[in-house]
Amino acid sequence: MKYLLMICILCWNLTGIAVAAPEKSVVLELLEGRHWKLDAESFQLLGDDTDNVLIEIAGDTASINYLRFRALEALSLFPSENTAVFLEQTADKSFAALARRGFEALNNGFSKTEPDRVKKLAERLLQHRNAQVRISAARAVRSLDAVRFESFLKAEKDSWVRKEAQK
Amino acid sequence: MKIKLFLCRTAFFLLSASLFAVSGCSKKETSTATTSSSDNSTPTFAVSEINQTLEDGYYTGSFVVPSDGVSFILSVFKDNNGSTAFYTLIDPDGTDLLNSSSTPTLSGVSSGSLGAYGYANILVPQSPSFSVKAGTWSFKAYSNDRVKLALRSGTAPTSATIVVQPYITGTTWAADDLSATLSVMSSIYSENGIILSVNSTITISDSQFAAVSGTFTDPTTSALVTQGSTAAVNLFFIEDYSGSWSGILGNAAGIPGSMGIANAWNGVLNSLSAHASGTTLDAQLLGETAAHEMGHQLGLFHTTEQSGTEFDIINDTAECPKSSRDNDSNGQMTAEECEGYGAENVMFWTAWSSTSRSAGKKQETLSSYQQQVLKYSPLAK
Numbered sequence: 073m074k075y076l077l078m079i080c081i082l083c084w085n086l087t088g089i090a091v092a093a094p095e096k097s098v099v100l101e102l103l104e105g106r107h108w109k110l111d112a113e114s115f116q117l118l119g120d121d122t123d124n125v126l127i128e129i130a131g132d133t134a135s136i137n138y139l140r141f142r143a144l145e146a147l148s149l150f151p152s153e154n155t156a157v158f159l160e161q162t163a164d165k166s167f168a169a170l171a172r173r174g175f176e177a178l179n180n181g182f183s184k185t186e187p188d189r190v191k192k193l194a195e196r197l198l199q200h201r202n203a204q205v206r207i208s209a210a211r212a213v214r215s216l217d218a219v220r221f222e223s224f225l226k227a228e229k230d231s232w233v234r235k236e237a238q239k
Numbered sequence: 240m241k242i243k244l245f246l247c248r249t250a251f252f253l254l255s256a257s258l259f260a261v262s263g264c265s266k267k268e269t270s271t272a273t274t275s276s277s278d279n280s281t282p283t284f285a286v287s288e289i290n291q292t293l294e295d296g297y298y299t300g301s302f303v304v305p306s307d308g309v310s311f312i313l314s315v316f317k318d319n320n321g322s323t324a325f326y327t328l329i330d331p332d333g334t335d336l337l338n339s340s341s342t343p344t345l346s347g348v349s350s351g352s353l354g355a356y357g358y359a360n361i362l363v364p365q366s367p368s369f370s371v372k373a374g375t376w377s378f379k380a381y382s383n384d385r386v387k388l389a390l391r392s393g394t395a396p397t398s399a400t401i402v403v404q405p406y407i408t409g410t411t412w413a414a415d416d417l418s419a420t421l422s423v424m425s426s427i428y429s430e431n432g433i434i435l436s437v438n439s440t441i442t443i444s445d446s447q448f449a450a451v452s453g454t455f456t457d458p459t460t461s462a463l464v465t466q467g468s469t470a471a472v473n474l475f476f477i478e479d480y481s482g483s484w485s486g487i488l489g490n491a492a493g494i495p496g497s498m499g500i501a502n503a504w505n506g507v508l509n510s511l512s513a514h515a516s517g518t519t520l521d522a523q524l525l526g527e528t529a530a531h532e533m534g535h536q537l538g539l540f541h542t543t544e545q546s547g548t549e550f551d552i553i554n555d556t557a558e559c560p561k562s563s564r565d566n567d568s569n570g571q572m573t574a575e576e577c578e579g580y581g582a583e584n585v586m587f588w589t590a591w592s593s594t595s596r597s598a599g600k601k602q603e604t605l606s607s608y609q610q611q612v613l614k615y616s617p618l619a620k
Contacts, residue, residue, distance in 0.1 A: 099571060105545065105589040106531060108486045114569070136521060136593060140512040142486040168478050169450075170467040176485070204450045204481055232447040236459070236481075 093121040095125065103142040110142075115149050123150035127158045137169065144173040148181035156182055160193055168202035175205065181214045191216045198224050203233050210237035241278070254378050267566050273488040283309075283393040284617060286469075289386045297326055297379035302388050304331075306373040309391040310615045312498050314360040315351065315383045320456040323383045324354030328361055331374025338365070340616075343368040350493050354381070357456050358504045362495050362538045364615055366552045367608050391617040398481055399433050399619035405440040406470035406553050408463070409449035409478025412511050414440035416520060417476060423526025426534070431605040433613050438471065451477055453484035453508055455492045461503035464492065470535050472618060473506030480510050488513050488590070489528045491535035498618045507532035524590060527602050534586050539609055541588040542581045543610060547572040555608045556580035574600070584609075 086236075099122060102114055115122060129135060130143035144162065147155050159181075162174030175197055183190045190212060197209035206228070214221040214237070228234050289300040292337070304311065317323035328336045328351070339346040346352050351361035363369050380386060405421060407414055417440055425435045443463070451460045467473030480487055492504035509532060514525040540551035547561030547570075559577035566576050574582035574591040581587050583604050591600040605613070613619060 100592065101569075101571070104573065104592050106488050106528065107490065107588070108488075110486070125360070134516060136486055136514070136516050136524070138486065138510075139593065141513060145486055173485050203446060204479065207481075232459075236447075 083229055088134070092112060094118040094125060096125050096128065099125045099143075100139065103139050103146070106107060108138075108142060110145050110149075112149055115146050119162070120150065120152075123152050125154045126150065127154065130162065131158070140170060141173050144170070144177045145180075148177040151181040151185060156186070156189065160189075163193055163197060168175070168200070168205055171200070172205045172208050175212070176208055179208075183212065183216070187216055195220070203236075207236045211239075214238075256335070257496075263388075271492055283620075284389065284391050284499060286387060286389045289388055291380070291383075291386060295379070298386070299377065299379050300386055301375055301377040302390075303375050304371055304373050304390065305392050307373045307392045307394065308373055309393055309396065310362070310364060310371055311388055311390045311618045312360050312362045312495065312617050313351065313378065314358065314387045314389070314490050314497060314500065315380050316358055316385045316387070316502070317356075317382065318384045320357035321382070322354055322356050324359050324381050325351040325361060326379040326381060328363075328376065328378045330376055331372045336361070343552075355493070358493070358497065358502065360493065360495065360497065362617075365495075365538045365612065366554070367611050368552070368554070387500055389617050391615075391619075396614040396619065399438055399614040399616070401428070401433060401537075401613070401616065401619050402468075402471040403435050403437045403473045403474060404468040405437065405476060406443055406466070406506075407440055407476045407511075408443045408445075408451075409511065410446075411478055411518060412476075412520065414442055419522035420476075420520065420525040420529060423522055424529045427526065427603045428529045430603060431585075432610050433605075435620075438468075440476075442554075448477070450479040450481040451508070452481050453487055453490045455503050460508075464503050464506045464508075465501055467501065467506040469501050469505070472498075472536055474509060474529055474533065475506050476509050476511055478510075479512040480508070486513075488524075489532040491532045494535045494540055495538035496536040497571050498616070521596075523601065524596065527585065527590060530585050531602070534605075534609075534613075537613055537618070539605075541611060542584045542586050543572060543577065543588060545571055545588050551586070553606065553608045553612070555606045556586075557582060557606075559587075574602075 075204050126143045126147045130140045147159060159174045159178040163171045166174060175193060178193060179190050194209040194212045197205050210224050225234050260435045275442060289302055291300040315323050315325060323538060325337060330336060334341050336345050337342060337352045345361060349361045350359040363371055405417060407417060421437050447459055448463045451463055451606040454460060455464060463475060489507060489509040491507040497504040509529050509535060514521050542551050543559040547559055547565055550558045557573040557580050559572050559580035561572060564576050564580055565572060572588055574587060583602055585602050585605055587602055
């Protein structure tokens with residue numbers, strides 16, 4: 073009887089998990105559109121487990137990039153540890169366009185709650201070979217560490233990058 | 240009866256109020272007139288600056304449309320991206336096209352009516368409901384630095400050729416990588432009665448243009464788009480968007496954008512990286528996006544907007560209303576929900592989903608009236 077009860081509780085929990093995670097197709101629908109912008113309310117209505125679906129989409133190397141880009145942006149709405157780790161890895165190991173968005177999502181989602189974590193990643197990305205990644209990192213550092221931002225400006229060789237970083 | 244677009248009604252109201260306040264206290268003065276000629280190979284297309292006189296707080300001016308006038312775009316400019324707009328545009332019969340009670344009207348439709356920062360315009364005809372009547376047209380405008388007219392004259396068009404100038408930025412892709420995309424775009428227009436004459440792609444190697452903002456008043460974007468040809472629709476295939484534009488496939492400088500005048504609104508942006516899987520470009524989707532943004536640049540609106548409650552001003556385009564087609568009641572009209580109700584149109588607000596595209600769904604049609612707007616375009620020949 074005791075084991076039967078435990079099995080029932082386990083099944084109940086699994087059912088709960090299944091219900092809480094939105095269907096991938098539902099999430100994908102929110103990522104479509106030619107002129108897309110993040111609809112925070114619609115994503116948040118999908119529930120906390122949406123981050124796992126977004127991570128699956130953003131990490132799908134076979135998928136078209138605009139869906140991956142948007143999934144990354146939407147992940148900033150779900151600031152879990154799982155999300156932070158994924159965004160850090162994306163920023164560190166992906167091609168430039170994805171890396172920049174990974175960092176920007178981390179910055180948008182975690183700069184208030186975990187500024188040191190954001191700053192640590194930004195510091196690394198200030199050395200990135202892609203100018204747009206450096207610009208994003210520099211803009212984040214500017215609000216987190218003014219001294220470090222000034223040293224970046226002195227070291228950055230491209231004048232237009234310095235100018236963009238200060239926008 | 241189509242519902243007209245009132246996308247920025249509140250913003251327009253605020254802009255109008257501020258513009259009125261600014262313009263209402265000036266004394267009478269006249270701007271300096273200059274006239275610029277168009278490309279000599281297109282003698283039926285001419286650009287000129289119009290003299291303005293400041294009267295009763297408005298900048299006023301007039302121009303004459305000849306008996307063989309086909310179309311025109313009237314543009315107002317405000318330096319340093321200040322706000323500007325037209326207050327009236329009166330045709331030779333005395334009808335104000337910007338008055339909401341006129342039939343037809345461009346009130347709440349054209350950027351020249353709604354107001355914009357740095358640049359706004361009025362295209363006539365923006366639908367077959369309008370005609371370019373011969374005679375003297377007059378306008379009143381809010382505070383501005385110049386008004387220019389791009390006028391096309393000649394015989395009424397039954398076909399059209401539009402010159403397209405592609406540009407590519409960044410280092411991930413090269414001009415050759417665009418050939419399939421440009422072929423898709425040309426085919427879409429050709430199937431709809433519009434011949435595109437596509438020039439060789441120009442590579443812009445300056446690294447600052449690899450990724451730019453989708454805001455055309457942004458200094459970097461402005462510096463890029465201002466390089467566009469005055470004799471073509473300029474398509475800028477940028478490697479990526481920067482900043483908050485990260486999720487966008489493409490955008491045009493206006494509906495319509497500028498035509499025939501070198502400025503920051505003389506082109507459209509299409510993101511290459513957004514259309515790639517890895518580094519492999521989706522030529523069909525990118526071709527559809529380029530065709531879509533070019534449609535905006537030449538004056539076509541979305542046939543159905545995202546909400547399913549706003550539609551274009553063209554009477555023969557299919558509508559996909561939320562009231563009957565929003566199957567999942569989420570307030571967003573997908574292409575799948577609108578199949579047979581306009582999702583196949585180049586100017587539908589969104590592309591087919593990845594799943595549908597994989598199944599062969601395409602957006603390649605333009606209605607007869609949409610085609611007519613393009614055939615009458617000031618830039619068409």
